[in-house]
Amino acid sequence: MARIPTTELGRYLLLGQINRQGCLRRRPFQLATATSIGQLRRVSSSVGAPTSSVPTSPTTAPLRKQLKDQAKLLKASGHKKKKNVDNQTVPGWELTVGIEIHAQLNTSRKLFSAAATSFNDSPNSHVAPFDLAIPGSQPIFQPETLIPAVRAALALNCEIQHTSRFDRKHYFHWDQPAGYQITQFYEPFARNGYIELMSRDGIAAQDGQGIRVGIQQVQLEQDTAKTTAQPDGVQWLDFNRVGVPLIEIITRPEIHHPATAAALVRKVQVLLNSVDACVSGMETGGLRADVNVSVRRTDDATAGLGTRTEIKNLSSFKAVEDAIIAERDRQIAVLEAGGVIAGETRGWSLGSTETRRLRGKEGEVDYRYMPDPDLGPVVIDPKLVEYLASSSGVRPDDETDELIHKHGLTAKDAISLLMLDNGARVQYFYNVLDALDARLGNASCETIVGQPASTLAANWCLHELGKLTEVSSDLDMTPDGECRIRSADLAAILYHLMRKEITAKVARELLWSVYREDISRGGVTDAIAAGDLWFHELSEAEYTALADTVLRGEEKIVAEFTRHAEGKSKQYPQGKLMFLVGKVMRAGPEQRMDPASVERTLKARIDQVCVPGVQTQG
Numbered sequence: 001m002a003r004i005p006t007t008e009l010g011r012y013l014l015l016g017q018i019n020r021q022g023c024l025r026r027r028p029f030q031l032a033t034a035t036s037i038g039q040l041r042r043v044s045s046s047v048g049a050p051t052s053s054v055p056t057s058p059t060t061a062p063l064r065k066q067l068k069d070q071a072k073l074l075k076a077s078g079h080k081k082k083k084n085v086d087n088q089t090v091p092g093w094e095l096t097v098g099i100e101i102h103a104q105l106n107t108s109r110k111l112f113s114a115a116a117t118s119f120n121d122s123p124n125s126h127v128a129p130f131d132l133a134i135p136g137s138q139p140i141f142q143p144e145t146l147i148p149a150v151r152a153a154l155a156l157n158c159e160i161q162h163t164s165r166f167d168r169k170h171y172f173h174w175d176q177p178a179g180y181q182i183t184q185f186y187e188p189f190a191r192n193g194y195i196e197l198m199s200r201d202g203i204a205a206q207d208g209q210g211i212r213v214g215i216q217q218v219q220l221e222q223d224t225a226k227t228t229a230q231p232d233g234v235q236w237l238d239f240n241r242v243g244v245p246l247i248e249i250i251t252r253p254e255i256h257h258p259a260t261a262a263a264l265v266r267k268v269q270v271l272l273n274s275v276d277a278c279v280s281g282m283e284t285g286g287l288r289a290d291v292n293v294s295v296r297r298t299d300d301a302t303a304g305l306g307t308r309t310e311i312k313n314l315s316s317f318k319a320v321e322d323a324i325i326a327e328r329d330r331q332i333a334v335l336e337a338g339g340v341i342a343g344e345t346r347g348w349s350l351g352s353t354e355t356r357r358l359r360g361k362e363g364e365v366d367y368r369y370m371p372d373p374d375l376g377p378v379v380i381d382p383k384l385v386e387y388l389a390s391s392s393g394v395r396p397d398d399e400t401d402e403l404i405h406k407h408g409l410t411a412k413d414a415i416s417l418l419m420l421d422n423g424a425r426v427q428y429f430y431n432v433l434d435a436l437d438a439r440l441g442n443a444s445c446e447t448i449v450g451q452p453a454s455t456l457a458a459n460w461c462l463h464e465l466g467k468l469t470e471v472s473s474d475l476d477m478t479p480d481g482e483c484r485i486r487s488a489d490l491a492a493i494l495y496h497l498m499r500k501e502i503t504a505k506v507a508r509e510l511l512w513s514v515y516r517e518d519i520s521r522g523g524v525t526d527a528i529a530a531g532d533l534w535f536h537e538l539s540e541a542e543y544t545a546l547a548d549t550v551l552r553g554e555e556k557i558v559a560e561f562t563r564h565a566e567g568k569s570k571q572y573p574q575g576k577l578m579f580l581v582g583k584v585m586r587a588g589p590e591q592r593m594d595p596a597s598v599e600r601t602l603k604a605r606i607d608q609v610c611v612p613g614v615q616t617q618g
């Protein structure tokens, strides 16, 4: 995501003007005045965040890798995910979940000091005296942090409070030099919001087509220092993170299924992303969730909610779902055995199947909240709220609709595009599509390859690029949707693929060559010519001759097609057909053959030769 340039925020706050083109992802328009998102999307490529303020991604594993590692861990622990098992409900019991989400705000400076917010620079290189609580230093509220905070709260449909205040939350830990964290306990800056979740967002089937989850409040607060454990009990501390502005989003206890809880956190990430309010997502440590879990029996309508336990610091969507399931089952087991649930804080580790007790109520810290005497109230001008509301860009639900209905993507692919690379992957997709459209002009190649440009481009932007990230560390995706494989180069590969001038195999090899920089920028077409990689496809007669040769040795299989044609077997033997396609591919010059053409020819020959009287379907 783009960082909001401080100079521009300063200009807005002091002079009432801001260049919102630099603040949002490359879609600087208002939905209300737009006739179509697609139309709006095609804006000048010169618009984008200044490169100097673009954060590089923290050195944590990409989402795809995280998920693979989790799967490996789970496999190693002997706990395979049971397919088609309803783990969302337990008969006789109702689960209730409320979530607290901490998100790092997209600002250049810390909340109460002018030190830069940086995540990849050398440790302890961006620390002001106040961040270390050096005697004599005092907090200076950085008003620009309000811009992403208010944007986030608006995306969550909250009421922005005219006046809010800061409080001190006391606890003693090495990650908090002052001995207290500054937060907004009594008077947060935003209240009473909600999030709409639809079935395509991945909620549990039991929640039907969609649900609305209330947001109790959103508060501004400081992040803590980053701790890295070393052998022999040594802890390394990086104070670059201390004082970085966070928002804490607190939902109401209105979630009743584990998958819905995970879907909510995912949706919060997409929403914050869409208004450029956050630095990075859960997969890179910019978003962390604490889940509060309780259960109660369904046969007592008068009973209030059960006692909650809290599982802290979950750092993946899967962890949110798995930890809730484990904690729900533990609580039910305790209650069914006649025990009581103790209000306590619990932990969860990756690949685990059980939550573990960290501390109980008796060990709970008394935070001794008190208004911070060094900080005045925060007064937010309604005009600022109005301005930010009117310039918040495309809403993710509308964008998902557009990707599905206009571009023909599946809901899963549309949402994946919006999620990946903190929202930059979808911008990359638009860039590829723009470049591909420009090359194709009015000539639609849809009929040639049987797939529209948009779904082909989406498939490559998600799955083929995904394969690269499995073996390499990063695509170096920038917020304006460019990466190591320039969008124009991928468009060039897809252009030749759509026109059937290269095979899919060659297209994949070209992608790798561009990635390894064996092909220079803009050099895809020249590389195809230089390597004579053009697709010189076999003629119909050559395909037919090859198909006939293979069919002659496969009488048994051919007999199955005959049985189907005679109505003796119901299902068309598609598996057998694909087996024959493989045989033909191996029998001929592969670089001159297209599997789709082989399949078409084989089908026609089987219909004509083996089942006389049946017309070819083509």
Ligand SMILES: Nc1ncnc2c1ncn2[C@@H]1O[C@H](COP(=O)(O)OP(=O)(O)OP(=O)(O)O)[C@@H](O)[C@H]1O
Residues within 6 Å of the ligand: 096, 097, 098, 099, 100, 250, 251, 252, 253, 254, 290, 292, 293, 294, 305, 306, 307, 308, 310
């Ligand atoms: N009985 C319950 N079952 C499940 N969730 C609950 C229950 N009661 C409250 N919650 C949820 O617990 C969360 C409480 O968060 P809040 O930040 O207000 O307090 P806290 O957890 O005590 O504070 P912190 O963890 O920030 O120190 C909310 O998300 C709320 O919806």
Ligand SMILES: [Mg+2]
Residues within 6 Å of the ligand: 100, 248, 250
């Ligand atoms: Mg809280």
Ligand SMILES: [Mg+2]
Residues within 6 Å of the ligand: 100, 290, 310
């Ligand atoms: Mg809590």
